[in-house]
Amino acid sequence: MIKYLDLKTINAPFQHAANDVLQSGWYLKGEYTRRFEEAYAAYIGTRYCIGCANGLDALTLIFRAYIELGVMQKGDEVIVPANTYIASILAVTECGLTPVLVEPDINTLQIDDALIEAAITSRTRAIMIVHLYGRCAYTDRIGDICQKYNLKLVEDNAQSHGCTYLSPAHSLTSSLPKQTGSFGSAAASSFYPTKNLGAFGDAGAVTTDDEALAEVIRSMGNYGSSDKYVFDYVGRNSRIDEIQAAILLEKLKTLDASNARRKEIASLYINKVDNPFIRIPKCHDRDCVWHIFPVLCEHRDRLQQYLQDHGVETQIHYPIPPHKQRCYKEWNNLSFPITEQIHAEELSIPCNQALTDNEVNTIIDLLNSFTPA
Ligand SMILES: Cc1ncc(COP(=O)(O)O)c(C=O)c1O
Structure with missing residues (x-):
């Protein structure tokens, strides 16, 4: 039988990373998490990376943080692709925001950028693009629409770690392609085991250049706390653990x-x-x-x-x-x-x-x- 995805074979060379953590006796908020967050931010090309428990949490925390910062309010609209994995949309509704579904282009299977403008209303605050199947969904037209209407661009980068995009406008210059996960105001990655960069369990991360957003997300994923036993937000527990961080740090190299x-x-x-x-x-x-x-x-x-x-x-x-x-x-x-x-x-x-x-x-x-x- 040809397996759809043989994770046992793929993961065998990385088992030592899990053992290293077991030997260390330190399982959360440690050195491997710090090193992985630093390495993943550098790889994606953003200033910040915040490890989370999974990709759905990463996406949800982005919207929760925007609400906390007053950028969005419950009832605001977020444009999302109609064909996506349910988690992209769950993150929006869980935060009391309203998803507005937009059809894909049958050739790219990604959100059809020609249909986005017609879906914008006075309540629209963000466009979520999902790089579905590992294919870049970003286009210059989407970037222009976000600028024109002052919308946040949120990327669901769960399926596309390592995917790049070079704007046609830059292709004749010496500009380097950018990684998906670095186009938007913020992006969520999932490291669910089957993903191109997959952990040995659940894990996720937010990447962003926005310092204020990064701070709120880090705190909200840690019960709403930045200082021990002091709580600024009604947060949740959503952290990457040391075993996953150590494995992902090794797998990122390959x-x-x-x-x-x-x-x-x-x-x-x-x-x-x-x-x-x-x-x-x-x-x-x-x-x-x-x-x-x-x-x-x-x-x-x-x-x-x-x-x-x-x-x-x-x-x-x-x-x-x-x-x-x-x-x-x-x-x-x-x-x-x-x-x-x-x-x-x-x-x-x-x-x-x-x-x-x-x-x-x-x-x-x-x-x-x-x-x-
Ligand atoms: C497009 C997309 N968004 C979000 C998620 C949610 O990620 P997770 O399973 O890590 O919560 C997934 C994957 O499972 C996904 O494929």
Whole structure:
């Protein structure tokens, strides 16, 4: 069986980092957390990184902190992509803010920047972009809209560690590409085990250049306290632990190499899969670190069964769009046809550093010989 993601193989070389922490006898708010936060901020290219318990908390703390700072108020609107993992939207509603869903572009599967302006109202305070599947969702047009309407840009960077973007306006100069996680006013990363930079459990982080925001977030994730037993905010307990920080510090050193292998496999799929029933994602215009390699197929369930029967594990990201979930009953009658098409047709093909060349070739051959009949 070709596994969708063989975490045992991927994580074996990093087990010593967990042992180092066990030996140290210090498990929270220690040296590994400090070093990881410093290394991740430097990698992303922001002044601050605050480790959190998970990616959902990282996103939620960003909005909580904006409310605390008076930048947003309950009832304000945040523009979000209609096709995303539910956590992006949970963070907004948990803070009493109102998500305004915007359709993606079927070619990029990212929020359609041409539709954003029409969704802006006098209550809009932020645009959240989600670099879904590991592909950069930022465009210069989105940056311009944020400036024009004085909106915060919040990035959900859960799926795209190591992804970069070079503005076409800068491509002829010596400017370097920027990392996703450094475009917005603030960004949230998830280090859920399956992520490109994945921990051995839950972990997340906020990256930002905004000092005031960073201070509030750090305090709010520590019960609302900066000084021991003094509480400035109604906070929560959301900290990264030393074991995860030590593992992530080691894995960060190999992130670019593992992303390069993902890109190599993705380009083999893009160049070698040629089947009229399977729509392969193209990535000419934007960088992508292929957290997920999403193909679209009208006969998705049959394709999944066929691959399963031939020994290839796949996944679906995601079977039900947020606006059709029971937890958001009030949206169930809304129609987002492109989002619904993606959720009906998407199939995630294995694409990660644990795959051998032989396995990749087997998958390519299977995809080429699939017929729905
Ligand atoms: C796009 C997106 N946003 C947010 C999250 C939430 O991260 P976590 O699982 O670490 O809470 C995830 C992942 O699980 C995700 O894929």
